[in-house]
Amino acid sequence: MTVYYLGQFPPPFGGVTVKNALLFRLLSAEMDIHKLEFRKSGSFAIGARVLLSRSGDVFLIGFGNRDLQRLFIKVIGFVRPRVLERLIVIVMGGEISGEIAQDKMYARFCQRVRAMYFETKGMAAQVEAVGLRNTRLFPNCRQRPESPWFPKSNSGMLKVVFFSLVDDSKGADLVLEAAYRTPGVEYHIYGSLSERFEEKFRNTVSGLSNVIYHGVFNAVECDVYAELHNYDVHVLPTRWRGEGVPGILVESKIAAVPSVVSDFGFNAEIVENDVSGVVLRENTVDGLVEAIEMLDGNRTLLDSLKRGAKESAEDFFPERFLGQILSDIHKWEERGE
Structure with missing residues (x-):
């Protein structure tokens, strides 16, 4: 054979x-x-x-x-x-x-x-x-990291990360609107800017002091788990028709970071609501803001979701x-x- x-x-x-x-x-x-x-x-x-x-x-x-x-x-x-x-x-x-x-x-x-x-x-x-x-x-x-990443508590400003193509199909427009409505939360955005969304993105970010754009992450030379571990919550309110199993949802789990996701495609199979993250009832800016404010105000719940994310990562090795x-x-x- x-x-x-x-x-x-x-x-x-x-x-x-x-x-x-x-x-x-x-x-x-x-x-x-x-x-x-x-x-x-x-x-x-x-x-x-x-x-x-x-x-x-x-x-x-x-x-x-x-x-x-x-x-x-x-x-x-x-x-x-x-x-x-x-x-x-x-x-x-x-x-x-x-x-x-x-x-x-x-x-x-x-x-x-x-x-x-x-x-x-x-x-x-x-x-x-x-x-x-x-x-x-x-x-x-994803390959199991040589050293595991453990949940990290944070009593300071909540840090939210978006790690995908920066486009409205991936929900980047909702993230920017949520950032405008939650000025006490930091938003960190990674990914390439789509041509159609770039102008709107740059104009909006220029007026938001709580949004930091990091550009495209170098996944070849840098450790994505170490980078994600810097944050408290990952968000992906995607509405992209071709969405399957976004790798970033798996990588966030391995980094012990829970995800807030739209109930779209197969997201609800990857992120278990109130166990390893939050599945939005409605993929709207109101729903996203509600979830972020809930996690910001309930750090005990957030820490529980971080533990759940890490535990659920075992299903993806x-x-x-x-x-x-x-x-x-x-x-x-x-x-x-």
Whole structure:
């Protein structure tokens, strides 16, 4: 048996490439596994390699492009369907489960795949409703830090952090309005400015003394957990249609910082309300201000949420899922096609 990992790998250091690199590194410590990188080989060459593979070859698939994944699986399903039984798909993002549920042909081919690893139980439930019985769970994991980060109490000014694309689709407009309405709270913003939002952002921030823009965080050279640990609360009132499992929600947990999130996408599966953070009833500036003022005024609750965030981080370390993935890899018994 020969095992291949097919997908995008760093650089660039995006969510998909980081997830692929992390899983590849863990699997490499357990077995021989070979990379098939799109950046080096190209889609056509890799597709031919899979279609012409031997019966003992097994492929882990980590696509960042969901349209390419759908095309890839459909082509294999039409040209050489038995290969589907040797695919293990590491699903990236939150939209693929809905696309499978709405595309009968796509769903039929995915039913034949050996295993499909979704990031949340809700994503898996969407495809199970249309007949898939090969679903597994592999969240948007992060590597366990060498030294754990413990909750840190703060009796001074509340420090709120926003760590994402700075755009209204991610709720940055709500954060700025909340900052205007809570002048006794510090707001620290990290991320690239979207072109359409930049002018509004800079004009607004220039008039707010409690908002500090830090620019884009260098995640390659700097420790994101150490940076996040400087703050009390992370906020992500996102309304982005493509939201899956935002990596920053996992990173905040590891840094022992609770998140205040919109009840949008799969956020409520990642952040447990009143346990590891706050899930807003309504994704409005009033709801966000209410949550921030509540945590500012109730530091006992805030400290409890910090402990809950740290404890829930255990669900996002990859070691606990590795055994199932290895079991699926080794499940194959060679047979002729």
